[in-house]
Amino acid sequence: MRATQSFRCLRCALIPVGIALALGMLFWVADAVYGYLSFSERVRFLLFEQPLTLWDSMFYRIPPHDLYVRIAFLVISVFAAVMVASFVVRRRQAEARLERVNTIIGNSPVIVFEWAGNEDARPTFVTDNVLSLLGYSAGELLDRRVSIQQIIHPADLDEIRAEIRGAIEDVNMVSYALSPHRIFTKDGDIRWVDVRGVTRRNSNGEVIQRDEIVIDVTEQRLLEQRLQEQQKLESLGVLSAGVAHEINNPLTGVINYAELISTLATDSKTKEYSGEIISEGQRIARIVSSLLTYARRDVDDRGFARMSDLVDDVLNLVGSTLRKEQISLVVELPDDLPQMVCSHQEIEQILINLLMNGRDALNQRFSGYDEQKQLKILGQKISKLDSAFVRFTVEDSGIGISPEIATQIFDPFFTTKSRAEGTGLGLAISRSIAQAHGGELTVEYGAERPTRFHLDLPAA
Structure with missing residues (x-):
């Protein structure tokens, strides 16, 4: 294409040059013929009718040959001016069209x-x-x-x-x-x-x-991934509901039989063991209840929620996983925190993602038990832009985040994990959910400091 464009530009430049050369040669030949034929007349004019003044030479007593030359020069000059003007106009029109095309492309994706x-x-x-x-x-x-x-x-x-x-x-x-x-x-x-x-x-x-x-197509890919995540959540909800119902029925029988044994038992050991069965059965019942609650919620169904209820539901789902990996949990939520209007399932999705990221960071630093292997969930009321917000803070004392990673941590598809461990979309989706709620998800990091993720949501 560039070679074709160069040839066209060269042709546009050579055409007027060729025309000018042809006219020049024509004028050369015509002048030679006219000079030959009118030689005697020119000699007679110069000897007997020569101009006496400059005015005569310009207008009244112009030699025939000079008159011809001047008229021909005027004609050629006008023709050349028209050619140049046409070339300039066409060039400016082409530049204007090119500028419009560049503007359109420059403002397009x-x-x-x-x-x-x-x-x-x-x-x-x-x-x-x-x-x-x-x-x-x-x-x-x-x-x-x-x-x-x-x-x-x-x-x-x-x-x-x-x-x-x-x-x-x-x-x-x-x-x-x-x-x-x-x-x-x-x-x-x-x-x-x-x-x-x-x-x-x-x-x-x-x-x-x-x-x-x-x-x-980054945003499109992110939306597709969010849709897939929502479909996974819906599938998980259906599965959770089925599993919860299957567990709930025999669990009720187990608890009832344990209570009956505790009532009829005469020795302390039997009462102690039956009490443990009842306690563990009730814990399982709470997990089942959380699964049912999770399964019944619509992703887009927003309603009033308290931070403590959201945190309790999340810990019922992931608390046992954290304890199994010897991670201690510290939850500090003031009683006077205001309610929020939010999608329970989406906010729980953010909290689960933050807790799992914190777990991974702690496991990278501590292979086994350590008193510093700790996750904190903190809550407070803050003011931003003259409005009240509820802040969730998830803090871990893991390997930390470098400044280079922190600048990209919310970017779609950015991950420090292997492909098998993560897609790099968890925090990007979490931030988009927070923004869709009118809130914000930020990270606080530094050398020799715990990593803190802050989820700020508008208070109701």
């Missing part, structure tokens, strides 16, 4: 790339709005200060190169679409992009250029 050829080729053109996606200017990419291998995520690079190679080798393929893949921005953030392109081939079928459009 679509980024246009042109590549010289194969999968290792360098870009020959990129629109300026690439800065908004990658953080790199068009000049940095065109000057090859940044390679495409540095931008595409290593886990996706081989697959993308193979797809481009396939599009190049298949001579019948004109258009192609690459699999959605991850890229790194200049700041180290991860974005998902969708790429579609066309190949341009020469007469031998060789690819001489690839034109691609790149669209940022």
Whole structure:
């Protein structure tokens, strides 16, 4: 395309030059013929009718040959002026159209790339709005200060190169679409992009250029992931309801029989053991009750809630897991905290995610029991922007968070865990849920300080 554009520009410049040369040659020949035919007349005019003054030379007594030359010069000058004016007007119109196209592309989410050829080729053109996606200017990419291998995520690079190679080798393929893949921005953030392109081939079928459009689909991927998470929650709710009902019926019988044994027992040991059975049975009943409550809630069903109730429900679900891993829990919730209007299930989802992240951080620092292996859940009422908020704080004394990680910790698909352990969406989804409630999820970190996540929600 660039070669074609260069040829067109050269042709536009050569056409007026060629016309001017043709007119000049025509004038040259005509002047020579006229000079030859009118030589004697010119001599007679100069000898007997020569101009006496400058005024005569300009207007009244103009030699015939000079009159012809002047008229021809005026005609050629006017013609040249028209040609130049036409060229300038067309150029300005083209520049205006180009500026409009650049403005449209610059304000659109679509980024246009042109590549010289194969999968290792360098870009020959990129629109300026690439800065908004990658953080790199068009000049940095065109000057090859940044390679495409540095931008595409290593886990996706081989697959993308193979797809481009396939599009190049298949001579019948004109258009192609690459699999959605991850890229790194200049700041180290991860974005998902969708790429579609066309190949341009020469007469031998060789690819001489690839034109691609790149669209940022990170938000779309995040929404899809949220939908999947909600579907998982709904499935978990159905499963929890079924399991809870199956456990509840025999559990009621176990507790009733234990109470009967306790009533009929005559020795202290039997009473003690039956009391333990009743106590543990009631604990299981509370867990079952929490599962049923969780299963019956709609994700989008918001209502009044107290922090203490939300925390109790969450601890009924994950408390045994934390205790099994020798993590002690400290819960400090003032009695006078105001209520909130929220989706119980979504806020519980945030709290579970924060507690599980804290558990992972503690397990990385402490392999077994330690008195510092502790998770804290704190609550307080705060004021922000002249409005009352309820703040949940989940604090852990784990390995901590570095400043580099803290700047990216809420970014979609960012994770310090392996692919098998996490998707990098837990905190991103949690923050989006908090924002949808008119609240905020933030992190407080520092050297030799506990890591604290603050969930602030508007008070009712």
